Amino acid sequence: MLNSNLDVLPENAFPRLAELIAGITPAQSPILLSLGEPGHPMPDFVGDILQAHQSDYTKYPPIDGTPGFRSAAAGWLNRRFGLHACPVNPDGGVLPLNGTREGLFSIAFIVTPPRKADKQPAILMPNPFYQCYAGAAAAAGAEAIYLDAPAETGFLPDLDKLTPELLERTALFYLCSPANPQGAVAGLDYLKRLITLAREFDFVIAFDECYSEIYLDTPPPGGLQAAQMLAGERDGAGHPFANLLVFNSLSKRSNLAGLRSGLIAGDPMLLAKFRQFRAYVGPTNPLPADAVATAAWSDEAHVIANRALYREKFTVAEGILTGHFDYYTPAGGFFLWLNVGDSEAATKKLWREAGVKVLPGKYLSRTQPDGTNPGAQYIRVALVLERDSIAEGLRRIRDVLNG
Ligand SMILES: Cc1ncc(COP(=O)(O)O)c(C=O)c1O
Incomplete structure (x- = not known):
């Protein structure tokens, strides 16, 4: 009766955290730093646009989004990543998502064949x-292969360790840059190398950006930007974005996690398949939300202001945590990844003695067959609350874990 493919999935990270700290009464007022839900204000134009488009709630929205959305999304990608030689085409080169999570999930069904190189297909992801x-x-019926991304390899998977046997049966490679949780940013050479491997071994890359x-x-580079550079270096065979899809979102950029609005762009052949599949599933974006998204991708002022708020908090974090728990300021994202020795023990202690809720890195990583787990020593701390709560939370973390 049940799909046994799903038996390999353990309980999700947040129920595991709830179980870990169940029954513990915090000794101090709670500060919640476990969830990566942005707490900064949303852009001030959101309410007016929703109101102006209220009557559109009576309509079924198109799976392709509106032409205005696609132009705004393509325009943003082209400006942000300097896609002058190989611009994203608003017709066929980009589609809306109901949040990137939905698209990151669906894509596995589209690009995973029943067999690859006569074996069970593999889907690769960082660990x-x-x-x-x-x-x-x-x-999707694939074997998930977890590629350790420890400090020694710059918190990115080591591409040199991938064997031809594995690559031949690889259907999909998820790369998250800036990475959740470590904040590592893959440079252009890394991105180009991965694209070259994808084309050589005929797999798809999902760049979660x-x-x-x-x-x-420094603005992190993106998959489309790397593909444009490769297109300039090779003989021009194939589409410049062949084998790759990028995913982006308004959830973090514009503090609109509840709007559920993202984008997918890249290889037009893959996008056409994706579009056809999703027309069956139907995760469309309501037209008023689409109108907000159109305005959000067209505006950079709120994004600059948002970034400045995070920068202030990283300055605070540097002041409090430098020299503790292998602290580093990440190149991207809004998480701290702190080496505390035993992630579960530290999480319990912090909740009990400091009232600070964090997420054990162990729950974000898979234990490898040799028993190692690259997250087991770390906690993830989300810098999403306002500055004073973050400062108080980080001071408590430092004092309780060092005490
Ligand atoms: C790495 C990563 N990818 C994708 C998402 C999904 O974002 P959304 O579905 O809100 O666009 C998240 C959200 O936390 C994330 O951390």
């Missing part, structure tokens, strides 16, 4: 990883 990738791999706009100084 630790955004949990949706593992759910998608299991549901939903933290691309949360950075300190």
Whole structure:
């Protein structure tokens, strides 16, 4: 009666956290730093646009979004990643998502064949990883391969370790840059290398770039940008975005997690298949939400202001945590990844003695067959609350764990 493919999935990270700290009464007022839900204000134009488009709630929205949305999304990608030689085409090159999570999940069904190289297909992902990738791999009937991304390899999977045997049966590779949880950013050479491997071994890359706009100084490069560079370097065979799809979102960039609005762009052949599949599933974006998204992708002022708020909090974090728990300021994203030795023990202690809720890195990573788990020593701390709560929370973390 049940789909046994799903048996490989453990309980999700947040129910595990709830179980870990159940029955503990915090000694101090709670500060919740476990969930990555942005707490900054949303752009001030949201309410007016929703109101102006209220009557559109009577209409079924198109699966392709509106032409205005697609132009705004393509325009943003082209400006942000300097896609002058190979611009994203608003017709066929980009589609809306009901949040990137939905698209990251669905894509596994479209690109996973029943067999590859006469074997069970593999879906590769970093370890630790955004949990949706593992759910998608299991549901699509693929074997999830967890590629450790520890400090020694810059918190990114080591591409040199991938064997031809594995790559031949690889259907999909999820890469998250900036990475959740470690904030690592893959450079252009890394991205180009991965695209080259995807084309050589005929697999698809899902570039999860939903933290691309949360950075300190240098904008993280993206998959489309790397593909454009490769197109300039090779003989021009094939579509410049062949084998790759990028995913981005308004959830972090514009503090609109509840709007459920993202985008997918890249290989037009893959997008056409994706579109056809999703017309059956039907995760459309309501037209008023689409109108907000159109305005949000067209405006950069609120994104700059948002980034400045995160920068202030990283300055606070540097002041409190430098020299403790292998602290580093991540190149992107809004998480701290702190080496506390034993992630579960530290999480319990912090909740009990400091009233600070964090997420054990162990729950974001898979234990490998040799018993190692690259997240087991870390806690993830989300810097999403306002500055004073973050400062108080980080001071408590430092004092309780060092005490
Ligand atoms: C790495 C990563 N990818 C994707 C998402 C999904 O974002 P959304 O579905 O809100 O666009 C999240 C949300 O936390 C995330 O951390």
